[in-house]
Amino acid sequence: MEKQAAIRLRKLIVLALMVALDVVLSPLFRIEGMAPMSSVMNVIGVVLMGPLYGTMMALTCGILRMLILGIPPLALTGAVFGAFLAGLGYRYGHRVYWAVLGEIIGTGLIGSLLSYPVMVWFTGTTNGMYWFLYTPRFFGGSISGSLIGFILLKKLMKVSIFSEIQNWFKRGAVSHDVSNI
Known part of the structure; x- marks a missing residue:
């Protein structure tokens, strides 16, 4: 029982570290409108923690960026769907590369299309939006x-602690060795 509590605590610590990295790095490496x-963090997060924790990371980061940085709800629509599909793709x-594809489809297509109605609701107008x-x-x-994220993961998956942390989050029978790239 104590071992399960320790693993649960480790998972929360890793999740908190990933959220902190995402919230701090996102505004530093931002291109206007992108x-x-x-x-990057979504792809690394879902490969490290799986779809549930990766999506929780994206949701928490989106909310924190909205509250702390004043970013509109695009922070949520852009990140959450990408993290969810990336997690499912990897699982x-x-x-x-399935996580990469899931991130691109989830954020690039689904997140962008859902941003329109969210921003219409948020701004109260459709002027200039389509x-x-x-x-x-x-x-x-x-x-x-x-x-x-893919390039960074190629390097991270060669580090033993990365595989150990993956095993804390592991549920299925997915092998987490370097050959899974």
Whole structure:
């Protein structure tokens, strides 16, 4: 029983560290209208922690960026769907490139399209907005961020502590060795 409590605490500590990294790094490595660092952290987070914790990380980061940095609800629509699909992609595809593809589709396509109605609600107007308004920027940020995340993961997966942390979050029978890239 104590071992399960210790592992649960370790998971929360890793989740808190990933949230802190995302919240701090996202505004530092931001291109106007794009947040590639969120995609970097989403891809690394879901490979490290799985879809549930990765999505919780993205949701928490989006809320914190909205509260602390004054970013509109785009912080949520852009990150949460990408993290969720990236997590599912990695869990069922068993390869990092499936996580990358999930992040690009979730953030670049789904997140960008859902941003339109959210921003219409948030601003109360449709002036100057259309369904694909956010799509080019979301695709640009998610593609560049996912590729950077992929490159970083190639290096991280060679570090023994990374695999050990993955095992704390492991539920399925996915092997987490370097060959899974």
